[in-house]
Amino acid sequence: MPLPLPDPPLSDGTVRLRAWSVDDVPALVAAWSDEEIQRWTRVPQRRGEADALRWIAAEGLRRERALALDLVISPADDSDATVLGEVGMVPLAGGPSRAELGWWVAAAHRRRHVATRAVGLFAAWLRDELAFTDLFAEVDPDNPASVWVAEANGLRLRIRR
Amino acid sequence: MADIDVLVLDCDGVVRHWDSDHFLRTAEQFGLTSEDLAAIAFEPQLLAAAMTGVLTAEAWNIEIGRRASAAHGVDAAALAEAFASLGWMIDGDVLAIVHDVRATGRARVALFSNASTRLERDLEASGIDTAFDVVFNSARLGVAKPDPAAFRIVADTLGIWPERILFVDDQAANVDGARRAGMQAEQFTGATRLRSLLEKAGLL
Numbered sequence: 001m002p003l004p005l006p007d008p009p010l011s012d013g014t015v016r017l018r019a020w021s022v023d024d025v026p027a028l029v030a031a032w033s034d035e036e037i038q039r040w041t042r043v044p045q046r047r048g049e050a051d052a053l054r055w056i057a058a059e060g061l062r063r064e065r066a067l068a069l070d071l072v073i074s075p076a077d078d079s080d081a082t083v084l085g086e087v088g089m090v091p092l093a094g095g096p097s098r099a100e101l102g103w104w105v106a107a108a109h110r111r112r113h114v115a116t117r118a119v120g121l122f123a124a125w126l127r128d129e130l131a132f133t134d135l136f137a138e139v140d141p142d143n144p145a146s147v148w149v150a151e152a153n154g155l156r157l158r159i160r161r
Numbered sequence: 162m163a164d165i166d167v168l169v170l171d172c173d174g175v176v177r178h179w180d181s182d183h184f185l186r187t188a189e190q191f192g193l194t195s196e197d198l199a200a201i202a203f204e205p206q207l208l209a210a211a212m213t214g215v216l217t218a219e220a221w222n223i224e225i226g227r228r229a230s231a232a233h234g235v236d237a238a239a240l241a242e243a244f245a246s247l248g249w250m251i252d253g254d255v256l257a258i259v260h261d262v263r264a265t266g267r268a269r270v271a272l273f274s275n276a277s278t279r280l281e282r283d284l285e286a287s288g289i290d291t292a293f294d295v296v297f298n299s300a301r302l303g304v305a306k307p308d309p310a311a312f313r314i315v316a317d318t319l320g321i322w323p324e325r326i327l328f329v330d331d332q333a334a335n336v337d338g339a340r341r342a343g344m345q346a347e348q349f350t351g352a353t354r355l356r357s358l359l360e361k362a363g364l365l
Contacts, residue, residue, distance in 0.1 A: 044322035093263035
């Protein structure tokens with residue numbers, strides 16, 4: 001069963017979650033080049049514009065085949081398409097409704113609770129609308145900011161190997 | 162071995178084993194050797210057309226019947242039907258590994274088969290259509306292994322970087338194609354070795 005996009009789009013008045021667009025290629029390349037994002041998340045070895053475009057272009061296909069749902073975190077103001085960060089989820093077997101969540105926040109927008117807000121919106125929607133009951137995040141214990149985001153939103157923590 | 166998010170398994174020769182005895186008996190039933198039948202059914206251009214979806218499974222079988230009839234005077238329709246009814250078995254040991262990897266939740270498991278348009282029906286008939294997180298069929302992709310482009314479509318669709326994908330196939334050429342697309346890849350040489358490979362990779 002395909003994974004839907006949140007409709008209406010999710011917003012808490014400060015941030016909103018929206019679909020990826022080809023206009024976001026430079027922001028994605030910049031995120032993949034960020035040392036902090038490289039340290040804590042899985043970035044590709046090849047991270048040029050063409051690679052970012054391919055990843056964005058296949059986003060609809062991933063939703064259609066229920067492989068992943070990835071969204072951009074932007075300011076709540078519809079006219080501002082700035083990429084503050086990303087939240088994504090991957091459904092997993094091993095339980096009736098289990099999914100792994102992941103996120104990153106662009107360097108210029110950290111320490112403003114962007115991830116906590118976005119993951120909060122996303123997790124609530126996944127629980128309420130898509131009936132996911134077991135949401136977890138794989139986080140490194142040396143990354144207290146992400147441990148906080150997970151705990152604040154009731155995600156089960158899985159320690160990164 | 163670096164961290165792996167998705168295990169991608171080949172189907173034929175790994176998960177599914179065609180019944181070679183049934184193939185031989187079918188050929189003999191029409192007065193052919195198994196080599197005769199294989200030469201017709203798996204003639205490279207015809208096979209490529211079936212594996213990339215240019216021909217549907219039904220059209221492929223009809224063409225096999227037509228060619229066998231032209232070359233050996235057999236009943237074309239009867240041979241086409243017999244070829245479509247060839248049997249196979251599912252490898253229970255490999256399927257148990259698939260189940261165990263998915264149960265740990267450390268990686269997802271995909272199936273990637275060079276197959277005709279009937280693969281999905283076959284998987285359903287064997288009751289294994291939901292054994293994998295996702296199934297990739299070359300006939301739907303329009304490009305087959307070992308073309309690195311086929312592996313890149315798989316990686317793009319998964320949204321997983323190729324270097325975090327482990328591909329396992331019994332054919333060395335396909336292992337090579339996957340590596341050229343940037344995936345980690347190993348040749349399948351049996352369920353026991355697959356299990357120990359995945360244990361070393363931290364997936365079990």
